[in-house]
Amino acid sequence: MQIETALLIGVLFACATYLILQNSFVKILFGFIVLSNAANLLLLSMSGAPDGREAPIAGQGAGPMVDPLPQALILTAIVIGFGVTAYLVVLLYRLFLDQKTTNAAELYADQDTSEHT
Amino acid sequence: MTLALFIALGLPLLLGPLLGPLERVFGRRVGWVAFGAPVLATAALLWLAREVGLPGSRVIEFPWIPSLGINLSFLLDGLSLFFALVVSGMGVLVFWYANFYLDDHYEHHGRFYAYLTLFMAAMLGTVLANNLMLLFVFWELTGITSFLLIGFLHEEESSRVGARQALLITGFTGLLLLAGVLMVRQVGGSFDLSVLLHEGLPVGEHRGWLTAAMLLMLLGAFGKSAQFPFHFWLPNAMAAPTPVSAYLHSATMVKLGVFLSARLFPLFNEQELWAPLLSWVAFGTMVLGAVLALQSHDLKAILAFSTISQLGYLIGYYGLGPARGVEYDYLHILNHVFYKGGLFMIAGVVIHSTGIQDIRQLGGLWRRLPWLGAACAVSAATMAGVIGTTGFLSKEMMLKEIFEAMRPHGALGAYAAGCVLVTSVVKVAFAARFFTNVFLGPEPSAVKEHFHAPPLALQLPAVLLATAAVVFGLAPMLLDRPLHALSVAGLHHPSDHLALWHGVTLELAVSTGVLLAGAGLYAWGQRTHWRWARISPALRFDAFFEAGVGVFSKFTKWLTRALQADRPVSYLPLILVFTLVVVGGWTARALAMEWRVFNWLATATGENGDWLRAFAAALISLAVVGVVLLKQWTTQLISLSIAGFLTTFYFVLYRAPDLALTQILVEVVTLILVLVLLGRFPRSAERGEHTWRPPPLRRALNLSLALGVGGLMTALVLWINARPAAGRIGDWFPAHTEALAEGTNTVNTILVDFRGFDTLGEITVLLIATLGALGLLMRYKRTPEEYRQGPLGPAGMGLHHPEEGKQ
Numbered sequence: 001m002q003i004e005t006a007l008l009i010g011v012l013f014a015c016a017t018y019l020i021l022q023n024s025f026v027k028i029l030f031g032f033i034v035l036s037n038a039a040n041l042l043l044l045s046m047s048g049a050p051d052g053r054e055a056p057i058a059g060q061g062a063g064p065m066v067d068p069l070p071q072a073l074i075l076t077a078i079v080i081g082f083g084v085t086a087y088l089v090v091l092l093y094r095l096f097l098d099q100k101t102t103n104a105a106e107l108y109a110d111q112d113t114s115e116h117t
Numbered sequence: 118m119t120l121a122l123f124i125a126l127g128l129p130l131l132l133g134p135l136l137g138p139l140e141r142v143f144g145r146r147v148g149w150v151a152f153g154a155p156v157l158a159t160a161a162l163l164w165l166a167r168e169v170g171l172p173g174s175r176v177i178e179f180p181w182i183p184s185l186g187i188n189l190s191f192l193l194d195g196l197s198l199f200f201a202l203v204v205s206g207m208g209v210l211v212f213w214y215a216n217f218y219l220d221d222h223y224e225h226h227g228r229f230y231a232y233l234t235l236f237m238a239a240m241l242g243t244v245l246a247n248n249l250m251l252l253f254v255f256w257e258l259t260g261i262t263s264f265l266l267i268g269f270l271h272e273e274e275s276s277r278v279g280a281r282q283a284l285l286i287t288g289f290t291g292l293l294l295l296a297g298v299l300m301v302r303q304v305g306g307s308f309d310l311s312v313l314l315h316e317g318l319p320v321g322e323h324r325g326w327l328t329a330a331m332l333l334m335l336l337g338a339f340g341k342s343a344q345f346p347f348h349f350w351l352p353n354a355m356a357a358p359t360p361v362s363a364y365l366h367s368a369t370m371v372k373l374g375v376f377l378s379a380r381l382f383p384l385f386n387e388q389e390l391w392a393p394l395l396s397w398v399a400f401g402t403m404v405l406g407a408v409l410a411l412q413s414h415d416l417k418a419i420l421a422f423s424t425i426s427q428l429g430y431l432i433g434y435y436g437l438g439p440a441r442g443v444e445y446d447y448l449h450i451l452n453h454v455f456y457k458g459g460l461f462m463i464a465g466v467v468i469h470s471t472g473i474q475d476i477r478q479l480g481g482l483w484r485r486l487p488w489l490g491a492a493c494a495v496s497a498a499t500m501a502g503v504i505g506t507t508g509f510l511s512k513e514m515m516l517k518e519i520f521e522a523m524r525p526h527g528a529l530g531a532y533a534a535g536c537v538l539v540t541s542v543v544k545v546a547f548a549a550r551f552f553t554n555v556f557l558g559p560e561p562s563a564v565k566e567h568f569h570a571p572p573l574a575l576q577l578p579a580v581l582l583a584t585a586a587v588v589f590g591l592a593p594m595l596l597d598r599p600l601h602a603l604s605v606a607g608l609h610h611p612s613d614h615l616a617l618w619h620g621v622t623l624e625l626a627v628s629t630g631v632l633l634a635g636a637g638l639y640a641w642g643q644r645t646h647w648r649w650a651r652i653s654p655a656l657r658f659d660a661f662f663e664a665g666v667g668v669f670s671k672f673t674k675w676l677t678r679a680l681q682a683d684r685p686v687s688y689l690p691l692i693l694v695f696t697l698v699v700v701g702g703w704t705a706r707a708l709a710m711e712w713r714v715f716n717w718l719a720t721a722t723g724e725n726g727d728w729l730r731a732f733a734a735a736l737i738s739l740a741v742v743g744v745v746l747l748k749q750w751t752t753q754l755i756s757l758s759i760a761g762f763l764t765t766f767y768f769v770l771y772r773a774p775d776l777a778l779t780q781i782l783v784e785v786v787t788l789i790l791v792l793v794l795l796g797r798f799p800r801s802a803e804r805g806e807h808t809w810r811p812p813p814l815r816r817a818l819n820l821s822l823a824l825g826v827g828g829l830m831t832a833l834v835l836w837i838n839a840r841p842a843a844g845r846i847g848d849w850f851p852a853h854t855e856a857l858a859e860g861t862n863t864v865n866t867i868l869v870d871f872r873g874f875d876t877l878g879e880i881t882v883l884l885i886a887t888l889g890a891l892g893l894l895m896r897y898k899r900t901p902e903e904y905r906q907g908p909l910g911p912a913g914m915g916l917h918h919p920e921e922g923k924q
Contacts, residue, residue: 030753072864079779079883
C-alpha cells in the first residue's frame with residue numbers, strides 16, 4: 001500500500017486548491033506549481049508500490065520492475081507543466097505592467113466600476 | 118437506374134455550389150444554367166418511373182455507415198416518384214419563372230440559384246429516401262436551404278425575422294422527427310422504410326414506444342407543414358422572393374408533412390391516436406387558416422394562410438382514411454399544386470409589375486394583363502371548387518369520403534365535416550375576392566403610375582398551371598391511369614374511375630350550397646369594403662413566439678452571467694463544488710456499497726509502510742503547508758522550491774531516475790524564473806496584497822473546498838490501489854524495449870520511440886508557450902531613458918507606460 005503517498009497527494013491537492021482560490025495572482029501561480037507536482041505524484045502512484053521492485057531499465061536484474069508507463073507520462077507532464085508555468089510567469093509580468101496590480105480583487109474592482117459608469 | 122438517380126439527385130447537389138462562382142462568368146444568365154437541373158431531373162425521374170415497373174417498387178442502396186444501419190438507400194415507389202415528379206416538375210416552372218422575375222434589381226443571382234438548386238436536391242432526397250436517417254438529413258437540409266432563401270433579402274428585417282422563425286420551428290420539429298425515427302428503429306429494428314413497410318411494426322409490448330414515436334414524427338410533420346400550433350412561420354416566410362414562396366412555401370417543402378403522413382400511414386394508422394390527433398389538429402388548422410386568409414389584405418399573406426388551410430385539409434385526409442387505404446390523395450395534392458402554385462406566380466407578377474402587395478390598393482388589371490387575369494380567374498375558381506376544374510373534383514371526393522367517414526368515426530367525423538364545410542365557404546369568398554379585387558373594378562392611380570408590363574414569359578407558368586387545372590378538371594379520366602400506376606400498397610385503396618359528372622348526389626347539392634354561401638359571404642365583404650377584416654392580436658402567434666424567443670435569450674444571458682463571472686475566484690468554487698459532489702459522491706457511494714473502506718485502511722496501516730518514504734512525504738507536506746502559511750513572497754518561493762526538490766527525492770524512492778533528473782532541472786529553472794519575476798515587482802505590490810483580506814465566510818469556504826479536494830484525492834488513490842490490477846499495459850514495454858527499440862531504459866524508449874509522436878506534441882506545446890510569452894513581452898518597446906532607469910521605475914509602482922512619461 002502507499003498510504004503515505006496517498007496522504008501526501010491529498011495534502012498537495014488541498015494546498016494547491018487553497019492557493020488557487022486566493023486573489024493574489026502570485027499565490028495562484030504558486031498554487032499551479034504545487035498542482036502540477038500533485039498531479040505528477042497522482043500519476044506515479046498508479047504504477048503501484050515500488051517496494052521490492054527495480055527501475056525500469058531492462059537487462060540489469062532479474063527482479064520485477066516498476067511500471068514504466070506512468071513515468072513516461074509524468075516526464076512529458078513535467079516539461080509541459082514547466083512550459084505553462086513559464087507562460088504564466090510572463091503573463092503575470094505583463095499584467096502587472098499594464099494593470100499595476102497583482103491582485104485579482106483590485107483588478108476586477110477597477111473593471112466593475114468602469115463597467116457601471 | 119443508378120445513373121438516372123444520380124442525374125436526378127446528385128447532379129443538382131453538385132451543381133448547386135458551382136452556381137455561385139459561375140455567376141462571374143454568366144452574370145444574370147446563370148439562372149439558365151440552373152434551369153438545366155430541374156429539366157434533367159424531371160426527365161430522369163420519368164425514365165425511372167417507366168423502369169421501376171409501377172406499381173411495383175425498387176430499392177437502390179449504397180453503403181454509408183453500415184455498422185449503424187445507415188445507408189444511402191433510396192426507395193422508388195409510387196409515392197416517392199409522385200412527390201419527386203411534383204418537385205422537379207414545379208421546379209421547371211419555378212426556375213423558368215425566376216429567370217424572368219429576378220431582374221437587375223436583385224443581386225447575387227448565383228447565390229440565389231445555388232440555394233434553390235440545393236433545395237430541390239434536398240427535396241428530392243427527402244422524398245426518395247428509404248433510410249429514415251437519410252430522410253432526416255435531407256429533411257433538415259430543406260429547412261436550412263429554406264432559411265437561406267427566406268433570408269435572401271437579408272437587408273430587410275422582415276426577411277431576417279421570417280427566416281429565423283422558419284429555421285427555429287422547422288429545425289426544432291425536425292429534431293422531434295429524429296427522436297421519433299430513433300424510437301422506430303428501436304422498436305422496428307431497422308431504419309429502412311422498405312423493411313418497415315413490408316414487415317410492419319410489432320404491436321403489443323411496445324405500444325407506449327410506438328405511440329411516442331408516432332407523436333414525435335407527426336410533430337415533425339406538423340412543424341414542416343405549418344400546422345397548429347406551428348402555423349405562424351409560414352406567412353412570415355413570405356418575405357422571400359415570390360418564386361421561393363411559390364416553390365417552397367406552397368408547392369413542395371410544406372408538403373413534406375403531407376408526404377410524411379402518407380409514408381407513415383401504413384405503419385401507424387391502426388394506432389388509436391392516429392385519427393383523432395391528425396383530424397383534430399389538421400382540420401382545426403384548416404378552419405383557422407381559412408379565417409385568417411379571409412382577414413388578410415396582403416396578397417401573399419392571403420395565399421400563405423390559404424396554403425396552411427389546404428395543408429390541414431391534406432393531412433387531415435390521411436387522419437380519417439380508412440384502414441384499407443385512401444383513394445384520392447394524389448388528386449388533392451395535384452389540385453393544390455395547380456392552383457396555389459399558379460396563384461403565387463400571379464401574385465408575383467402583380468407585385469413585380471406594380472410594386473403593390475396590398476389587395477385594397479389594387480384593381481382593374483384585367484385590361485392590362487388579360488392572359489394573367491384569365492389564369493387567375495381559373496385558379497381562383499379551382500380554389501373555390503367551381504365545376505369544370507380539378508378543385509371541383511377534389512371537393513366532391515373529399516365530401517364523399519367525409520360523409521362516409523362520419524359513420525365509423527362518430528363525433529370526429531361530424532367535426533371534420535363541419536370544418537370542411539366552413540372552410541369551403543370561406544375559401545369561395547376569399548378566392549372571389551382575390552380575383553375581383555385585383556383584376557376587376559376601377560384602376561387606382563397608384564397602379565397607373567407604377568405599372569410596367571411584365572414579359573409574357575413571366576406569365577407563362579401560371580397560364581400553364583391554370584390550363585392543367587381546367588384540362589384535368591374537364592377530363593378527369595386522363596388522371597386515371599397515372600394515379601392508378603402510382604398507387605402504393607398499404608396506403609392506397611383502388612379508386613373508382615374519376616368522372617366529371619356523378620349524377621345528382623348529396624355531394625353535388627352540398628357543393629352548390631357551399632358556392633352560394635361563399636358568394637353571399639363575398640358579397641357582404643364587398644359591401645362592407647372588408648373593413649372588419651383584421652387579424653385579432655389573440656391570433657398573432659408569431660408575436661407570442663418572438664416574445665418567447667426574447668425572454669429565452671434574456672434568461673440564457675442571465676444564467677451565463679450568474680454562472681460564469683470574470684474572475685476565477687468566483688466561478689472556480691462552483692466547478693469544485695460540482696466536482697466534489699459528483700465525483701466525491703460517487704466515490705463515497707462505491708466505497709460504502711462495498712463496505713471495504715475500513716478493510717483498506719486496516720491493511721494500509723497494518724502493513725509496515727516504507728519509513729523513508731513517509732519521512733520524505735512529511736517533509737514535502739511541511740514545505741507545501743509553509744507556502745500557504747508564510748506571508749512573504751520570497752519565503753513562500755523558497756518553501757515551494759524545497760517541496761519541489763524533495764519531490765525529486767520522492768521520485769528516486771519510486772525508482773524513477775529519469776523523473777528525478779528532469780524534475781531537478783525544471784525546479785532550478787522555475788526557481789530562477791519566478792525569482793526574476795518577483796524581483797521586478799516593487800515592494801508596494803507585495804504589501805498591497807495584504808491590505809485586502811477575504812471575508813471570513815469566504816475563507817471558510819476556500820478552506821473546506823481545499824480540504825474536500827485533498828480528501829477526495831487521497832480516497833481515490835487508496836481506492837484505485839486497493840484493487841489489484843488485472844494486467845498492466847506497461848509491462849509490455851520493458852519486455853520489448855531491447856528487441857524493438859534497441860534501448861534498455863524503458864522510459865526513454867517509450868518517449869522517443871514507442872510514443873514519439875506524444876513527445877512531438879510536447880515540444881509543440883513548449884513552442885506555443887514560448888511564442889505566447891514572447892508576444893506578451895514584446896507588446897511595447899521601452900524608450901532608452903526608461904531602459905536607463907532600470908527595471909524598476911522612479912516612484913510608486915515602478916514600471917510605467919511610455920505614454921505616461923510623455924504626459
